[in-house]
Amino acid sequence: MNSDKCHKVVLLVVLFSLFSAPFSLRSIAQEQKQEQKQEEKKEEKEPEAVDIEDASKDANKAVPDVGYTKEEYDEFQKALSNPDLKLRADGLCQFIKAHPKSKLNEHAMGAFPPMLKQLYEQKDMASLGTVAEEFLQMKSDDVLALGSAMEAFHSTKDYTKAVKYGESYYAKQPSAQVAQLLAHSYGELKNDAKFASYAEKCIPEMMPKDAFPYSARLSYYYADRKDIPRAAQHCQKMLAAYGEGETPPGYTSERWGQEKARAYSIIGRNHYDKKQFGNAVAAYNNSLKYYRANDEAYYYLGMCYWNANDTMTALKSFAKAYNLNKPYSKTARSSMETLYKQLHNGSLEGIDAVLRAASAEMK
8 A cells, every 4th residue: 555645644643641740850859858857947956855775776776768879869860851852761761770679760750751742742753662662661551652652653664563562552542543553554564454454443434535545455355355245345435435537646547447447346246146136237337337348247247137038138248258358258158158059949050140249349
């Protein structure tokens, strides 16, 4: 699928309402100021009489552990204050790995959502993908990071990673927009089964022209697998997307005519299989309007007319399919001879006249 010509993919707008409040060094600084004030207040109090035994016990008590050392705090502050968002993320990741038990890690993790938001707003998709992936190594189920990674890697055409994170994101936040992005990505990766799975999920929510490239591709996918009803369903959708005189982006008028001939032929076959012979005749005649050398259309028209007891038209239709010398020619000749014999007491005498009449009509 040519994403530049055939369609415009609707990228997911990540819901940044999921962002936690931006972390600031101010919170840590405020904690330290409060502790300092409390210490100063203690010092200002009038000295009381000291019990020697109690003082001895207090001296042996352990100093409260704040959860990090001054060295850790300085290291953390250096990483967090880096103006380069990608380098800031790298520094925070290194800090977390180096100090897995530090209380500052919760602040380091909390710094990632605001960074993802900034990178998204700056449209720096290359850095957004890298930072989101780093965050996911530490928190693999984070919805914001999964959505950011999916969209970032799709934008940079790294479709393997786009579907890796997109599948996980869709499982948590299913939507037509995400399904469309996944369908396009799997289409680029030539994974037809996955493409079909997600295209079926997004097409019902799309405008006809936006859904056109997906329906067109699905019509081929199902036709190749002999699933004529589903192929016909998508042929109807692709034909309905563009009116008479309109041509889809990326198509020449000649190619679009060939596509319409193919689509009407599939629709005709679907009607024929359901014994809806009148609808089948209409569809096959539409196909022949765009492609006069459609041997399949002539053959099934012959079968439809035969079922309707219009034997002369059936014979001419079989003859036209035979005259084209294409894949349906042999089958059409056999059907023509069988019908002709039924009408002429088992004789084929005079059948050449039918072939000549058919040939004259095709000129």
